[in-house]
Amino acid sequence: MKDPILKVNNLHTYFNTEDGEVRAVRGVSFEVHEGETLAIVGESGSGKSVTSLSIMRLLDENGRIAEGEILYKGRDISKIPEDDMRHIRGKEIAMIFQEPxxxxxxxxxxxxxxxxxxxxxxxxxxxxxxxxxxxxxxxxxxxxxxxxxxxxxxxxxxxxxxxxxxxxxxxxxPKVLIADEPTTALDVTIQAQILELMKELQKEYGMAIIFITHDLGVVAEMSDKAAVMYAGKVVEYGDIVSIFKRPKNPYTWGLMQSIPKLNEEVERLMSIPGTVPNPRKFPKGCGFSNRCFLAKEKCKDEMPELIEVEPGHYSRCFYIDELVKEVEKSRVGEK
Amino acid sequence: MSQDNKKVLLQVDNLKKYFPVRAGVFKRVVAHVKAVDDISFKVYEGETIGLVGESGCGKSTTGMTILRLLNPTDGRIVVDGLDTTPLFLPKTRANKYIHEIYISRFNELKNKYKSEDEVIKNLKDDVDKKYAKIYFEKGSHGLHHEMLSNINEKRKWFRRNMQIIFQDPYSSLNPRLRIRSIIAEGLFTHGLVKSGAEATEKIKDLLEKVGLSSEYIYRFPHEFSGGQRQRIGIARALALNPKLIVADEAVSALDVSIQSQVINLLEDLQKEFKLTYVFIAHDLAVVKHISDRVAVMYLGKIVELADKKALFDNPLHPYTVALMSAIPIPDPEYKKKRIILQGDVPSPINPPSGCRFHTRCPIAKDICSKKEPPLVDMGDGHMVACHFAGQFKG
Incomplete structure (x- = not known):
């Protein structure tokens, strides 16, 4: 397989604030190839937008890339001088924003x-x-x-x-297009037009697209791969069918269960208890441990590693096996 | 339909809301934005009716006008059998309204049928019947008295029973007030509590009901997350024990994992307090989940109104069909044909002639630009406004 056009390796982005250092992104890795679409999925405070701004080197003055590398065509652009970056930004890597x-x-x-x-x-x-x-x-x-x-x-x-x-x-x-919630502010019929347009243009120009969104419908529709982010970390990463059909992380699973779907009818929505964590005080162990239905003592103290569960499908959880059982149980219940 | 034996809580007849567009040095009115243009619907007690449509279709204006946060340009809003339209109009306009809507019409009908009993018998609408009886018994003065006496009490009754939950939980709570003061305001205004201690007790109960700890009662809004603030907004709406709550995009601003919590809460509260919801949203999947009936709006008009199941299984208006097909389904293996509508929604200042959707409609014919299709019942209360209803399946 060809080398990825963009590869992000263990990215850490921190902000200096009055309340001390805020670690918005704490070790994010992914890669995209030419002509491929990667979705970064997450809720507010998950670090998805900060990740994209880090790649573009458009962080506010108080933000810095503390660790990790961003390899564009094999060259680390996370530390190059601003003058060099200016030749890449817009020309090689372009970005579209939520609110035009x-x-x-x-x-x-x-x-x-x-x-x-x-x-x-x-x-x-x-x-x-x-x-x-x-x-x-x-x-x-x-x-x-x-x-x-x-x-x-x-x-x-x-x-x-x-x-x-x-x-x-x-x-x-550009070789890489980063789209940060490009259709969130639009009406659905207009959203459909824009999504269609982006697909056509990608076919024609063959650029890689990084699609940042919280809308799982858009993810399923647009992307080949997805990285699900929670509390500044990637919690699940893999190809789109495998993630939707065989989710391996309790957060992804919970998210998929909690949205109402047009093609399904449920009496009551499942919901994830608690609130989205504030980047100023992420939990000590696994970021999702205080909301997770599988969480045990271990999760509160230790951060699980991102491990490969299936070829090309990664998840960050100690209790993947138990989750898989739960998922199967509910799938049987549906039928 | 079984809806005949259900009680109508809210009845909206021929509602119009135009906003003037002013220009020039003298701020002359040069045009009107026809935000809501002649819509009628009924809301039954205990049900949830969903209002969906794209931005600018008039769904929020409808909500605001029902609640009389805006005065309607024309039309009638009946709550629990009581015509509430004149309650918030200036005195002269209120008198004119009563004269136009009731007195002159009843007089005409009397001339036609020659007998007062015949008039009452021939009126279709229960509300009309009620006011006709009063008019014929007590005359014009009596009708005015019936509608406008004790106006402050009537206004309070209306405000207590009709509440709203706003979209943005950040701008809808006063940042300078503690949660207790935010919720207690209504309780004191309406005299629902006798003492401060009683109010505190009641507010603590309410906070627990909406899933917040009662210890939060003396906190300020900025100490809460978006989802928690929305719960406070719900507690405030519930405090007065209303009959109807308008939820204007109440879950749209929330994170996905929080959205389902709030939807479940709204459903639980509806069961417990027998609430009626007018649920305004642009997210069809959410509306489908929560509503009993759904009205689809386009450019100030209702284009389709039906039971949820009928609407989603068998949409009859081409706009509804296109709107549904435009929604991305969260399943990568789900394949469907998508209808891409061309162009943007036209301006409501100068809406297209005839059917307002004809400029973007995939099956528009000559008649569509000439004649406006009325909203007609296609059976079982499935209302649709289209000359070629059901002919477009995508």
Missing amino acids: MTALNPVFTVGDQIIEMIMLHMGMDAKAARQRAIELLRKVGIPEPEKRVDQYPHELSGGMRQRAMIAMALSCN
């Missing part, structure tokens, strides 16, 4: 913002860059791109803005 209104600059036209990127990274002159910007806007399905290119972000609807963001991200043919 805050990610686009309101005082420049959509065209200006795309043209700036193209001129900077691709060395085109203004005229050719404008032509390319119009082409890109057409490609992402914006009607009348010749007119839209001179409009300001506020003149576009939410779905159109997200399309413009995608056009901007794709303007330099």
